[in-house]
Every structure is written in structure tokens, then in C-alpha cells.
Amino acid sequence: MKTYNVAIMGATGAVGQQMKDQLEKRKFPVKDIVFLSSSRSAGKEIRFNGKTFTVQEAKPESFEGIDIALFSAGGSVSEKFAPEAVKRGAIVIDNTSAFRMDKEVPLVVPEVNKSDLSLHKGIIANPNCSTIQMVCALQPLKEQFGMTKIVVSTYQAVSGAGIDAINELKAQSADFDNAKTADANMLPVKSAARHYPIAFNAIPQIDQFTDNGYTFEEMKMINETKKIMHDDSLAVAATCVRLPVVTGHSESVYVELKGAATVEQIKQAMVDAPGVELMDDPSNQVYPMPLMAAGLDEVFVGRIRQDLDNPNGFHLWVVSDNLVKGAALNSVQIAEALIDENII
Amino acid sequence: MKTYNVAIMGATGAVGQQMKDQLEKRKFPVKDIVFLSSSRSAGKEIRFNGKTFTVQEAKPESFEGIDIALFSAGGSVSEKFAPEAVKRGAIVIDNTSAFRMDKEVPLVVPEVNKSDLSLHKGIIANPNCSTIQMVCALQPLKEQFGMTKIVVSTYQAVSGAGIDAINELKAQSADFDNAKTADANMLPVKSAARHYPIAFNAIPQIDQFTDNGYTFEEMKMINETKKIMHDDSLAVAATCVRLPVVTGHSESVYVELKGAATVEQIKQAMVDAPGVELMDDPSNQVYPMPLMAAGLDEVFVGRIRQDLDNPNGFHLWVVSDNLVKGAALNSVQIAEALIDENII
Known part of the structure; x- marks a missing residue:
């Protein structure tokens, strides 16, 4: 089974924590994972699949080798780092409003419009919770x-x-x-x-x-x-x-x-x-x-x-x-759909 | 200035207390007032315009001599006692749902349909708060x-x-x-x-x-x-x-x-x-x-x-x-409108 390198950007936030939980709960095929945040939260420890990880301050090079980057750290953070992640070959699933109405960015709820995923150019937006x-x-x-x-x-x-x-x-x-x-x-x-x-x-x-x-x-x-x-x-x-x-x-x-x-x-x-x-x-x-x-x-x-x-x-x-279907679960379901549809 | 004998039925409830407050605050022309309740709450004391009143258990004869009876003690209480009050010459302003949709009973918000008051046959209904x-x-x-x-x-x-x-x-x-x-x-x-x-x-x-x-x-x-x-x-x-x-x-x-x-x-x-x-x-x-x-x-x-x-x-x-415009205030405004319109 193919596995993937995953990054969670905004790992210490309410949604970031739920993203980690959903990856564990749904047994997402993770090869390696990196937890990223602002400098303020860097250094905190996070348990994932029985191992302890240290949260790292996000930098453009943090996304080297990443296949899937889940973003939930605010619109300005996404605007700054999502293009850097895409440049390095990652597919970004962004839970902020930064790119949702961008014509080049699919806005996806897998149960509703999974077929839009194939149109992605590196960034896929997760809609607003409501x-x-x-x-x-x-x-x-x-x-x-x-x-x-x-x-x-x-x-x-x-x-x-x-x-x-x-x-x-x-x-x-x-x-x-x-x-x-x-x-x-x-x-x-x-x-x-x-x-x-x-x-x-x-x-x-x-x-x-x-x-x-x-x-x-x-x-x-x-x-x-x-x-x-x-x-x-x-x-x-x-x-x-x-x-x-x-x-x-x-x-x-x-x-x-x-x-x-x-x-x-x-x-x-x-x-x-x-x-x-x-x-x-x-x-x-x-x-x-x-x-x-x-x-x-x-x-x-x-x-x-x-x-x-x-x-x-x-x-x-x-x-x-x-926080679940309204954010973290939908983001992880998008990642799963990318695999199911052979997009990644 | 003409003054009126007033009864509050359900005097110890959340709305009953507000009715008393509104009568005081708006200087309603009260001649005498009686506070009525079920036997359970009878005996409690209520202050009104500087005097202390004892809550009495409601009986049909409690309404003898009453001009205006404000009811807010539940629909079954209104069904039982409102006709008794009307029989004794009172106008009942009822805050329960008992008579609201009765074709013979005006349902009144004074700012909206004050003119319906003249059609009353003894009972006037106060609409639902919402x-x-x-x-x-x-x-x-x-x-x-x-x-x-x-x-x-x-x-x-x-x-x-x-x-x-x-x-x-x-x-x-x-x-x-x-x-x-x-x-x-x-x-x-x-x-x-x-x-x-x-x-x-x-x-x-x-x-x-x-x-x-x-x-x-x-x-x-x-x-x-x-x-x-x-x-x-x-x-x-x-x-x-x-x-x-x-x-x-x-x-x-x-x-x-x-x-x-x-x-x-x-x-x-x-x-x-x-x-x-x-x-x-x-x-x-x-x-x-x-x-x-x-x-x-x-x-x-x-x-x-x-x-x-x-x-x-x-x-x-x-x-x-x-509790105010949604109940007690509207009831007292109905009473005021009855006076303004020379209905009482």
C-alpha cells in the first residue's frame, strides 16, 4: 500500500488537533508526518500513532518531500506558505478562506463534488464549516x-x-x-x-x-x-x-x-x-x-x-x-479522495 | 382621574411579577389590587406601590368587583377562571394560549391592532411572546x-x-x-x-x-x-x-x-x-x-x-x-388602551 508524507500546518490549533485525530482514527496511510506552527507554538509535543513529535516552526523548506499538506493556521499563513508547499510538490488542502473563491482552486466536499478534485493546480480548498x-x-x-x-x-x-x-x-x-x-x-x-x-x-x-x-x-x-x-x-x-x-x-x-x-x-x-x-x-x-x-x-x-x-x-x-465534518474530517476526506481518484 | 380594581392571576410567576412591575412603573391608575395564585403559592407577600399584599388562592368570587384581570397562570387556569371573572364584570387580559385563536376573542398588540379591542366580549388575548x-x-x-x-x-x-x-x-x-x-x-x-x-x-x-x-x-x-x-x-x-x-x-x-x-x-x-x-x-x-x-x-x-x-x-x-414586551408590558398596554379607547 502506498503511503504519504503529510504536514499539518497549524498543528496546535483546535482544528489542527482534530486533523491529527482524524488521520489516526481513519488510519490514513501516513509514511511520515510533520507538525508545523508559528514560532510561538513551536517546541510543543504532539503524540501521533504512538510516537511523540515536536512541533516545528513553519518555513518554506518545511514542505520539502511533503505529499499532502493540511493547512489550518489562518488565511495569511495559507497565502504565504501554501504556494511554497505547492512549489515543492505538495498538494495543499487548505481549511482557511484564502483560496476558496479562487477560480483555479477546487472547493470540495467529497460527498457533493469530488469530481472537482481533478481540476486542482496544487491547492484544494476546504469550505467554511457552516x-x-x-x-x-x-x-x-x-x-x-x-x-x-x-x-x-x-x-x-x-x-x-x-x-x-x-x-x-x-x-x-x-x-x-x-x-x-x-x-x-x-x-x-x-x-x-x-x-x-x-x-x-x-x-x-x-x-x-x-x-x-x-x-x-x-x-x-x-x-x-x-x-x-x-x-x-x-x-x-x-x-x-x-x-x-x-x-x-x-x-x-x-x-x-x-x-x-x-x-x-x-x-x-x-x-x-x-x-x-x-x-x-x-x-x-x-x-x-x-x-x-x-x-x-x-x-x-x-x-x-x-x-x-x-x-x-x-x-x-x-x-x-x-471542527469535525466542518473542518478536519472534510480535509482528511479530501486527502482520501485524492488517493481513491488516483490524483496523488 | 378614574381608577380601576385590578387582579393579577399567577402573581408569583415570572410574568406575573413583571406585570406587577409594569403597573408600578407605568403608574397605571390602580384603585385596589389583588394578587391571586394557586393554593401552593398563596400566602406569599408581594410589595406594590409601597404596600405589602398577601397572595390569595384564586376562587371564582376573587373577581367580585374587579375591573381588569391580568391572567398568566397557564391555559387550564385561564379556561377555568377567565369566564368566572367575565361573569362578574371584569375584562380579562389573558397571557396564555387558551383563547388566542377563539374567533370571539381579540388578539391584540396595541401598536398593531388596537382597534380590535372594541370587539371584545370580556376576554382579550395577549399573543405569544415570539x-x-x-x-x-x-x-x-x-x-x-x-x-x-x-x-x-x-x-x-x-x-x-x-x-x-x-x-x-x-x-x-x-x-x-x-x-x-x-x-x-x-x-x-x-x-x-x-x-x-x-x-x-x-x-x-x-x-x-x-x-x-x-x-x-x-x-x-x-x-x-x-x-x-x-x-x-x-x-x-x-x-x-x-x-x-x-x-x-x-x-x-x-x-x-x-x-x-x-x-x-x-x-x-x-x-x-x-x-x-x-x-x-x-x-x-x-x-x-x-x-x-x-x-x-x-x-x-x-x-x-x-x-x-x-x-x-x-x-x-x-x-x-x-417577559416584558413579549408578555407583561403588552398586557398592561392592552389595559391602558382599553382606557384610552373608552372601552372600560
């Missing part, structure tokens, strides 16, 4: 019934903002009676001018605002969904909201289909969809929730209802672990 | 531009489920590392078969499920909105979700208007709308959040954006205190 889980649930419906419109409102976990944001939620949650005046430094955006407590709150801002009043997170969901689904005519609207949830994004999704469908057909499509698990039994209070989805691989779908006014309209509740 | 704040924001848009469709996803606080639910959220929040296995007895519905932790979670069930897969909470939003707005042809869809927020409901609302509008026109309509406050300045990260809205009277609206595909589509983020 986009991935939504397209996993919706692509089967689009294929079977056609789709004209998506309106999504998200319920997103703080782990998407990193380990420091989780720690801030923990600290704020411990002081229930002073939530309003809690110390806040991380959210909605660490570098933003104003910060708000997330414990016992809902913040309708994820990432910075663009000029049109939408946030970058909302525009990512809109643009990435159209790119992954190969349909610029698909209407997509998003409102993205950060919640006091540690891990696991939830989405309230309204879709309008081209053709007629029944709730039973939608449910069957979810049962048949790869990577998706139907959790939908209202009479027994069965529906997905982020606290239960955390740590799991699947995209869970429940609360499937036909719209009461538009027979082609359907409502779904979609939950998945934003 | 409905009230939404129609306050949307009625001005419907009047100015016409409206064909509403799709709302809610982010609802636990205080809507009562004081015990708040205490459960507090207890669960204190044990951050064991959230998944936290003791849970109150939510989503106390009487339901299964309970889930709300801390660090999102539960897509509020109230029980109806046969069509929607919850009663969702059907309340759908049916009450059409009734209050006097428009059965208006398409309304709702997904209602409980969050680890103490007080303050948030709503991600998508509306389709009949006529063309601009974001500036929508903003101006919010500035002009009674009871509504525009909080919408993305460049300064200004938007409403439940933690900041708790305890305030207004319905706050922000994140106003034109849909990128449908020029008549708009997205709004609507936040208000579910």
Missing part, C-alpha cells in the same frame, strides 16, 4: 428535485473562533449573575473594536462585516454554496449567529425545490445521503442538537417539515460538529 | 409596502419556560465540563417524556409537537401573526429553538414585500414604528443582542439587509425581552 454541513444535506435534494432558493439562519458554536473563545465562554458561564458585564475579549472577532459576552447571549455577527451589510461568514455561505453546487442561479441567503455552545453548529434551513416532493421523500433522501444521518421522530422528541453531535462525524438532519403555504418549500434542522 | 415582537417590527413594513411571506427562525430564552427553567440553566452552566450529562428536568417541556440539557445546547423544540410536525410554538407564531395582521393569505413559516439565554428572544426574519423598498426605507420605518428601536450600525458593530435587551421595553431591530437575489426580500434581526 457551508459544508448544509450542502451535505441539500445536495441530494437538489439532485433529486431541483432547487431554486435557500434561506438559512445559523446557530454557531464558539469553537469556530478557537480555543481561547471556548475558554472565554467557560469563564463567563461560571458567573451567571453578572453575565451582562462579563469580561469579553474574543467575540465576535478578536481583532474587532468591540467585544461582547457570549455566555447567555446570541451575537448576530460572525467574522467582520462586508460593505453590503452581510458578514464575511454570511457571504462565505452564499458564495461557497453556489460554487460547490455549481449553480450561480441558486438563490442563497444566510444570517449567521454565534451562540453559547462549545462545539456543534446548527442551522435552520428553508429550501424551495423545483419539483414536487413529500416529507417522506426528503427523509428517504437523507437516509440515502452519504455522511448524513436522519434524526427525525418528533413523537419521541428525536431531533439533532449540538451538545449531542459534538465529537461525531455525521451531519444530522431532523425537524423536516413541508412549508404550510408553498408545497415545494421545506424546512430542515441541520446539526454537525464544526 | 409573535408580539415580530409583528411590532413587521406591521409597519406590511402597511407601507405590502407583505407576502415571512420565514422566521427563533432564538428563544429559557425564561419563557418559567423560573424553574432559569434555575436549571444556572445549575447546568456551573458545570461546564459535564454539560452533556447534566441533570435535566425542565426543557424542552416539563411534562414531556424526555428532557435535555439547555446549557451549551440548542433545543429545536418549544412546546409539544402537533400532528403536522410543527410545534405548538411554531403554529402559534404562524396562526397568531395572520390573525393580528388580519391577513389569512400571508405566508408565515416558523422554526422555534430554545437557547441557553436567560431572557430575551431573538429572531432571524426573512420577509418578502409586495412593493419595492430600500434598506434605508426599512430603517426609517423602524425609526417611525411605535415601540420599536432601530439598532443597526454594522460599521460600529451595533445590533441588538438578548443580553442587552433584557429588562428593556423596546423591540430592537438590526442587521437589516436586502436579499441578494430577491429585491423585494429583506432580512431583519429582531430582539426583545420576552
Whole structure:
């Protein structure tokens, strides 16, 4: 069996740690592995497949001999180092937004558009976490019934903002009676001018605002969904909201289909969809929730209802672990698909 | 100045306490007041306008001589006692769902449909909390531009489920590392078969499920909105979700208007709308959040954006205190409107 030299760039971050876990758990055919980070985290130790590795400061030459480089260290790091890795013969699977909308870069969720991988020119982009889980649930419906419109409102976990944001939620949650005046430094955006407590709150801002009043997170969901689904005519609207949830994004999704469908057909499509698990039994209070989805691989779908006014309209509740399928698992699945498709 | 004998039924509950606060704060012309409850809470003491009152167990004859009875003690209590109060000459303002969809009962948000009050036959219903704040924001848009469709996803606080639910959220929040296995007895519905932790979670069930897969909470939003707005042809869809927020409901609302509008026109309509406050300045990260809205009277609206595909589509983020405008304040405003309109 062929094995591969792998690099994880951003190895000490929340997603980087999950990438390592997924490589181990899925028995990815690793020949050798190198864990890379900024100088600040270099020197830390990481256990992988029973051995201890020391995290190294990333340099262009770190990518010599690397076959597959998994990046999750921020957009500017990807912009700087991904071309260096490609220059040295690696295929980069990038979990940042740096290259996602680049026409030369495939943006891939293997269950949805694996065939785009063959078009790569060295870099393959991993979509935004909230986009991935939504397209996993919706692509089967689009294929079977056609789709004209998506309106999504998200319920997103703080782990998407990193380990420091989780720690801030923990600290704020411990002081229930002073939530309003809690110390806040991380959210909605660490570098933003104003910060708000997330414990016992809902913040309708994820990432910075663009000029049109939408946030970058909302525009990512809109643009990435159209790119992954190969349909610029698909209407997509998003409102993205950060919640006091540690891990696991939830989405309230309204879709309008081209053709007629029944709730039973939608449910069957979810049962048949790869990577998706139907959790939908209202009479027994069965529906997905982020606290239960955390740590799991699947995209869970429940609360499937036909719209009461538009027979082609359907409502779904979609939950998945934003660090797993929303990031690390999807990146490793891309690497596996490269092998399956004989691209690497 | 004419003064009135007032009763509060359910005086020791979360909403009952707020009703008392609102009567004091707004200097409602109270002649005498009686605080009523079940036998379990009778005997407790309540301070009102500088005097101490003892809570009495409600009986039919408790309503003798009462002009206005504010009810918030559950639907079955309203079904039993509201007709007794009406029989004795009181006007009942009922905060439960018992009579809301009764054709003989006006369902009123004073800013929206005050004129319906004159049709009352003794009982006036206070709408569901999540409905009230939404129609306050949307009625001005419907009047100015016409409206064909509403799709709302809610982010609802636990205080809507009562004081015990708040205490459960507090207890669960204190044990951050064991959230998944936290003791849970109150939510989503106390009487339901299964309970889930709300801390660090999102539960897509509020109230029980109806046969069509929607919850009663969702059907309340759908049916009450059409009734209050006097428009059965208006398409309304709702997904209602409980969050680890103490007080303050948030709503991600998508509306389709009949006529063309601009974001500036929508903003101006919010500035002009009674009871509504525009909080919408993305460049300064200004938007409403439940933690900041708790305890305030207004319905706050922000994140106003034109849909990128449908020029008549708009997205709004609507936040208000579910115990205040969503319940107690609206009930007291109904009582004030009865006086203003010379109905009582």
C-alpha cells in the first residue's frame, strides 16, 4: 500500500488537533508526518500513532518531500506558505478562506463534488464549516428535485473562533449573575473594536462585516454554496449567529425545490445521503442538537417539515460538529479522495 | 382621574411579577389590587406601590368587583377562571394560549391592532411572546409596502419556560465540563417524556409537537401573526429553538414585500414604528443582542439587509425581552388602551 508524507500546518490549533485525530482514527496511510506552527507554538509535543513529535516552526523548506499538506493556521499563513508547499510538490488542502473563491482552486466536499478534485493546480480548498454541513444535506435534494432558493439562519458554536473563545465562554458561564458585564475579549472577532459576552447571549455577527451589510461568514455561505453546487442561479441567503455552545453548529434551513416532493421523500433522501444521518421522530422528541453531535462525524438532519403555504418549500434542522465534518474530517476526506481518484 | 380594581392571576410567576412591575412603573391608575395564585403559592407577600399584599388562592368570587384581570397562570387556569371573572364584570387580559385563536376573542398588540379591542366580549388575548415582537417590527413594513411571506427562525430564552427553567440553566452552566450529562428536568417541556440539557445546547423544540410536525410554538407564531395582521393569505413559516439565554428572544426574519423598498426605507420605518428601536450600525458593530435587551421595553431591530437575489426580500434581526414586551408590558398596554379607547 502506498503511503504519504503529510504536514499539518497549524498543528496546535483546535482544528489542527482534530486533523491529527482524524488521520489516526481513519488510519490514513501516513509514511511520515510533520507538525508545523508559528514560532510561538513551536517546541510543543504532539503524540501521533504512538510516537511523540515536536512541533516545528513553519518555513518554506518545511514542505520539502511533503505529499499532502493540511493547512489550518489562518488565511495569511495559507497565502504565504501554501504556494511554497505547492512549489515543492505538495498538494495543499487548505481549511482557511484564502483560496476558496479562487477560480483555479477546487472547493470540495467529497460527498457533493469530488469530481472537482481533478481540476486542482496544487491547492484544494476546504469550505467554511457552516457551508459544508448544509450542502451535505441539500445536495441530494437538489439532485433529486431541483432547487431554486435557500434561506438559512445559523446557530454557531464558539469553537469556530478557537480555543481561547471556548475558554472565554467557560469563564463567563461560571458567573451567571453578572453575565451582562462579563469580561469579553474574543467575540465576535478578536481583532474587532468591540467585544461582547457570549455566555447567555446570541451575537448576530460572525467574522467582520462586508460593505453590503452581510458578514464575511454570511457571504462565505452564499458564495461557497453556489460554487460547490455549481449553480450561480441558486438563490442563497444566510444570517449567521454565534451562540453559547462549545462545539456543534446548527442551522435552520428553508429550501424551495423545483419539483414536487413529500416529507417522506426528503427523509428517504437523507437516509440515502452519504455522511448524513436522519434524526427525525418528533413523537419521541428525536431531533439533532449540538451538545449531542459534538465529537461525531455525521451531519444530522431532523425537524423536516413541508412549508404550510408553498408545497415545494421545506424546512430542515441541520446539526454537525464544526471542527469535525466542518473542518478536519472534510480535509482528511479530501486527502482520501485524492488517493481513491488516483490524483496523488 | 378614574381608577380601576385590578387582579393579577399567577402573581408569583415570572410574568406575573413583571406585570406587577409594569403597573408600578407605568403608574397605571390602580384603585385596589389583588394578587391571586394557586393554593401552593398563596400566602406569599408581594410589595406594590409601597404596600405589602398577601397572595390569595384564586376562587371564582376573587373577581367580585374587579375591573381588569391580568391572567398568566397557564391555559387550564385561564379556561377555568377567565369566564368566572367575565361573569362578574371584569375584562380579562389573558397571557396564555387558551383563547388566542377563539374567533370571539381579540388578539391584540396595541401598536398593531388596537382597534380590535372594541370587539371584545370580556376576554382579550395577549399573543405569544415570539409573535408580539415580530409583528411590532413587521406591521409597519406590511402597511407601507405590502407583505407576502415571512420565514422566521427563533432564538428563544429559557425564561419563557418559567423560573424553574432559569434555575436549571444556572445549575447546568456551573458545570461546564459535564454539560452533556447534566441533570435535566425542565426543557424542552416539563411534562414531556424526555428532557435535555439547555446549557451549551440548542433545543429545536418549544412546546409539544402537533400532528403536522410543527410545534405548538411554531403554529402559534404562524396562526397568531395572520390573525393580528388580519391577513389569512400571508405566508408565515416558523422554526422555534430554545437557547441557553436567560431572557430575551431573538429572531432571524426573512420577509418578502409586495412593493419595492430600500434598506434605508426599512430603517426609517423602524425609526417611525411605535415601540420599536432601530439598532443597526454594522460599521460600529451595533445590533441588538438578548443580553442587552433584557429588562428593556423596546423591540430592537438590526442587521437589516436586502436579499441578494430577491429585491423585494429583506432580512431583519429582531430582539426583545420576552417577559416584558413579549408578555407583561403588552398586557398592561392592552389595559391602558382599553382606557384610552373608552372601552372600560
